Amino acid sequence: MTIRVAIAGARGRMGSTAAFAITEAPDMEFVGALDYKYDGWYMNSGSLTQQQSGVRVYTSIAELAQQVRPDVLLDLTDPEAVFPNAQKAIALGIRPVIGTSGLTLEEIDQLKCRSEQKGLSCIVAPNFSIGAVLMMKFATQAAHYLGDVEIIEMHHDRKLDAPSGTATKTADMISEVRTPHLQGHPDEQVNAYGARGADVQGMKIHSVRLPGLLAHQQVLLGGEGELLTIRHDSFDRKSFMPGVLLSIRESMRQRQFINGLEQLI
Amino acid sequence: MTIRVAIAGARGRMGSTAAFAITEAPDMEFVGALDYKYDGWYMNSGSLTQQQSGVRVYTSIAELAQQVRPDVLLDLTDPEAVFPNAQKAIALGIRPVIGTSGLTLEEIDQLKCRSEQKGLSCIVAPNFSIGAVLMMKFATQAAHYLGDVEIIEMHHDRKLDAPSGTATKTADMISEVRTPHLQGHPDEQVNAYGARGADVQGMKIHSVRLPGLLAHQQVLLGGEGELLTIRHDSFDRKSFMPGVLLSIRESMRQRQFINGLEQLI
Amino acid sequence: MTIRVAIAGARGRMGSTAAFAITEAPDMEFVGALDYKYDGWYMNSGSLTQQQSGVRVYTSIAELAQQVRPDVLLDLTDPEAVFPNAQKAIALGIRPVIGTSGLTLEEIDQLKCRSEQKGLSCIVAPNFSIGAVLMMKFATQAAHYLGDVEIIEMHHDRKLDAPSGTATKTADMISEVRTPHLQGHPDEQVNAYGARGADVQGMKIHSVRLPGLLAHQQVLLGGEGELLTIRHDSFDRKSFMPGVLLSIRESMRQRQFINGLEQLI
Amino acid sequence: MTIRVAIAGARGRMGSTAAFAITEAPDMEFVGALDYKYDGWYMNSGSLTQQQSGVRVYTSIAELAQQVRPDVLLDLTDPEAVFPNAQKAIALGIRPVIGTSGLTLEEIDQLKCRSEQKGLSCIVAPNFSIGAVLMMKFATQAAHYLGDVEIIEMHHDRKLDAPSGTATKTADMISEVRTPHLQGHPDEQVNAYGARGADVQGMKIHSVRLPGLLAHQQVLLGGEGELLTIRHDSFDRKSFMPGVLLSIRESMRQRQFINGLEQLI
Known part of the structure; x- marks a missing residue:
């Protein structure tokens, strides 16, 4: 079964590298991009386009969920965006895999609580290496x-x-x-x-x-x-990709909150 | 309870460093030296002497066993001497801790067999670091x-x-x-x-x-x-001493044959 | 006085990095590209274009010499192209700065001979680091x-x-x-x-x-x-640029053949 | 011609290593030890003895100079002893080679002055490596x-x-x-x-x-x-010996004050 992955922050340097790695992975599919702008545009091999080719950009996670039904939301945005994204994702039954540091202890506690209530994994990995x-x-x-x-x-x-x-x-x-x-x-x-x-x-x-x-x-x-x-x-951002892919795969196997890639290795 | 340790090869460089480390350890006592010569001499702070001071040298493991009842025989001699020493030690109820490489697979098998028959540990650690x-x-x-x-x-x-x-x-x-x-x-x-x-x-x-x-x-x-x-x-032979002491302590806790310090760490 | 530099091999990875570095250097000007094709096209910030913007591409060194009068030809092509390029450059009064290994001893001897006859420097630097x-x-x-x-x-x-x-x-x-x-x-x-x-x-x-x-x-x-x-x-091709710029500057100061950046440091 | 070397501080760890290295060097001879005590004793392979074998210990540099006529005084003592030793040595026509840090700028100036007045080398090398x-x-x-x-x-x-x-x-x-x-x-x-x-x-x-x-x-x-x-x-004090021997040899070739082994390399 192919894991359907949405990415928040896909336009950034880490995000575009991850989009490429997920597209290459035989067991995954890059199904949609979550952004705060460019709604309805498309991402194609790292570039934005208004032509309908590649993966659609959504500004609403609800619409993203409905249209492309992702299993996982890989979130590579900043701490401010990450927390509401993750809350909504869990509510919608999407597993967050979060690659940003900067969440407060309280936010972490809340995500842990919601993730475990729902029995849906949520992985926070500030360092994917x-x-x-x-x-x-x-x-x-x-x-x-x-x-x-x-x-x-x-x-x-x-x-x-x-x-x-x-x-x-x-x-x-x-x-x-x-x-x-x-x-x-x-x-x-x-x-x-x-x-x-x-x-x-x-x-x-x-x-x-x-x-x-x-x-x-x-x-x-x-x-x-x-x-x-x-x-x-x-030496290169590519070194983070095995950790990204491993986290995505593990998010499908786990049902609890996981803080740190070291819990998975 | 103090662990009573005999040393074979105590005149060598590793042996004398080990003798010193065992003497310093609060839970061990250096009780006798096994050698192929100098029977009846004494070892004192690394030197041989004919005066009765320090630890006695024995050329017979049987006599050593009888006189000073060691718990452990730390053997730092060469492969030729190590094998018969270890066989006799096990027979006499003394746990061999062997710090030499060069035992054949057959010799290792025999030691394993005897050690487990007797329910007495025997540790082979070619590298104590x-x-x-x-x-x-x-x-x-x-x-x-x-x-x-x-x-x-x-x-x-x-x-x-x-x-x-x-x-x-x-x-x-x-x-x-x-x-x-x-x-x-x-x-x-x-x-x-x-x-x-x-x-x-x-x-x-x-x-x-x-x-x-x-x-x-x-x-x-x-x-x-x-x-x-x-x-x-x-940088220094002293770096082997924590591994020597750990092996001696573990030999008292274990009851089987152990091949390699990596089994204990 | 600004040093006028032409580049052979400007489309390559080293070449485009060098074109950028020369353009940035306050005492140099990138005046023309020598290539085996694309005559009459233009190079602009690393891309080829048919629009007249940036630096013109020439397939003839004679025409390049006549049109833009370079002081120096930085040659980053392969050994086959480098030798005839350098010969012609010297004949035209342009100082070759060659960043390719693979010249034969005989070719090196010939370049040395011509360079010294003309009293015009010629620098061979297989490693610009x-x-x-x-x-x-x-x-x-x-x-x-x-x-x-x-x-x-x-x-x-x-x-x-x-x-x-x-x-x-x-x-x-x-x-x-x-x-x-x-x-x-x-x-x-x-x-x-x-x-x-x-x-x-x-x-x-x-x-x-x-x-x-x-x-x-x-x-x-x-x-x-x-x-x-x-x-x-x-870690990065940019590390070669100080050596490239130093060689170009030295080529204006010297009047003989120089084999190896180590002769200049 | 063999260089005749006296050592101040020959009983110390650096001193005894140096005594051994000088004795081994084919172009040098260890002729006498300068000390603040043990006058009339002898140094033999690193040990002090009252038997007349090895090299004599002197507490007076004047007597040392008269008896064994050293070319060079290698001084490995502390800063307090080094300065008067070096002054007297220069006065007696013996070249000081000083391996201690801690001389004041004023002392260094004075030694420089005396060394150059006499046309006799004086080498200060706080680090012989x-x-x-x-x-x-x-x-x-x-x-x-x-x-x-x-x-x-x-x-x-x-x-x-x-x-x-x-x-x-x-x-x-x-x-x-x-x-x-x-x-x-x-x-x-x-x-x-x-x-x-x-x-x-x-x-x-x-x-x-x-x-x-x-x-x-x-x-x-x-x-x-x-x-x-x-x-x-x-890794080992022996690494200083090539610098000690080089300094002694150079002290015979030079006629001025030299501050730092880096002046000789």
Whole structure:
């Protein structure tokens, strides 16, 4: 059976890459685009057109639901749009797969509640990169044995914020399993403000920003006489597609709310 | 309760490091050394002496068993000595923890058989490095998602053999989980013999040998637009000690034959 | 004074990136395109058009010379086209800047001869990456002190040939300065064919090919107790542009034949 | 002609390694040890003895000079001892080779003055690692072309100070050649204090401290679409010996004051 997928945010860079990947997947079909404008236009191989070819754009999720009966709504828009979209989708029996960070804890709670009332899955995955999720899981597992951890994340210098969300999440995940303890020399003497990085849950995070870089992170775990390094390099948006497809497939198998791709891997 | 540990091979480099680590461990006691000579001498802080101080050396495991009643025999000698030692140890009710590679499949089968007949654990761990075992496990798990794998292992130039045992074992472990497939360009054109490394189970292994290096391995797993790298650096023999102590502790908890530290982690 | 630049191969990926970079450079002007077809068409922001806007395409270098009087011909075509283009350019008083590998030694000799007879520079730069050239130069300088060298080059798995041209050139450059000697253990025992890589001038080259990778090389130089690693990552074709612009500027300053960007850095 | 070398600080870890290296060097002889105690004792293969075997210990540099006529005094003691030692050595016609950091600018000026008055070389080399010096030189040269620089230095967690002296010196050396400019996004938003590292001369330095690590530094230089990384790993004190021997040999060739091994490479 083919999974019928609608996309919100299909005009964006992630969205158009996802539209292409879903179209290519043998078990999926891209059936409609949800947008806040261009109602009645069509999307064809990534371009908008007024000619009737490709997939129709809808500004109303109700009409989208009625016309093309999607199984899943892949939502790659911003946090403001995501929440009402997901609420309506669940009400209409469409499974939301949400690839945006920025939902509040309260919004997450509400989606969880509605999803489980309906027995319909709802997946929130702020990071669709399977490689990045594996890095976080492995680092967490390794921290049982090698409890001293530092994280170096490296991005292009157009990135505004530091540290990255993935680095902070990695530290949070590790902090849940390891015994809290002081790292480094207790009498450490820092002669230049910031040299030792940011302290997040007792671990140090270092954020490198240079032109040329794309998106890279390494987690370093040290033990007596050894070092374990888990590194992820993200070179291209295409690296998110296996995670998108996996989430869509899992949304058909599950019946509950799932927060984070790491729950599915 | 304190675990009473005898060591075979205590004069060697690994052995003396282990003797020290066991002596330091709060839940263990180093109770006797098994050797093929120096019967009746004593080992004290890593040196042999004829004065009665430290731990006695025995050339007979039977006498060792009778005099100091060890729970565990940590055997760090060579494959020739290991097998008869382990057989006798099991017969005497002592749990062997064996840190040598080179046992034949037949010898392993026999030890497994005797260990399970007696309901007494016997642990074979050719590599006591927890970090290296984690690297192998993570690489194996990641290969489910990122199935194209190459391994670069790097050692000092005094190492005779290539590829390393750990690299080969990593490829073997991965090959058990991944769908076999051809890697690289099908029409690959190799202009200098050996450039693409050794093919082990369809994966490429590259062995670097340089003065200065210690013992390092990285497993590279590639997917569309991304790379996951799992790297282990072993800087010092001390890095094996957590694995030695963990194996000794586990040998008291288990009642069967265990092949590989990865079964315990 | 503005440097007037014509481009052969402007429709290609490197060519269109270069056309954009030259157009952006404050001291240069993109004045014409040399092609084997589309005579009389125009190039405008990377697209071909029959409307008279942008830069004209010529199939005759003589006509190109007469109409737009370029100072420099940047040639990014294939080896077959490059040689006659460069000969004619020199005859017409236009300085060739050639970004293609594959010229024969004899062709190089002829270009050198003509360039020097005319007192007009001619630059051949098979690799316009300043970063890659720096890597090669530094590795060569370092090999005076740290004479044991291995090279790991890593590319996407669509690359056909191994080892890469840059890796081979690096080994060649190093071999010119270091005392030849045997590397590794003299009694090395290779248990899997190819594990130790390709031997190029006594150095080992290892070629990794994985999906996800772009173009990466590291040169490892080992000495007693230490390792120096020089690594270059090329993430995007834009990284070649500073080398292209530098070569064009230098071609105005020089009056002789120059083989390799490394002569200019 | 054999170079006659006396060592101050020969009982220390660096000193005993150096004594061994000098004894092994075919063109050098270890002729005497300068110490603040043990006058009249002997040093033999790294141990002190009262028996007349090996090299004599002197507490007076004048007596040392008279008895064994050294060409060079290799001084590996602390800053307090180094300065008077070097002054007296120059007065006695012995060339100081000083491997300690911590001399004040005034002391350095005085040594320079005396060394040049006498026409006798005096070499101050706080870091004898040729590999580290090459890293600093290459990074400085590369910064001409790739002007955005971050430094990651990684050491064991017993190291008290951060950032390391080598990291700070690298930034200082680079700052002398590059055009000052702001790195990173001008509107950078740092959400965890210290994430972006220490700012040294406009470059960021990140100091990692983990058990297991030895002494490592990487300099990352980014440009549009590319990254150049120069990394030095120091695994063992022996890595300093080529720099010690080179400095001793150069001290015989030079007649002036030399500050930093980088002046000799």
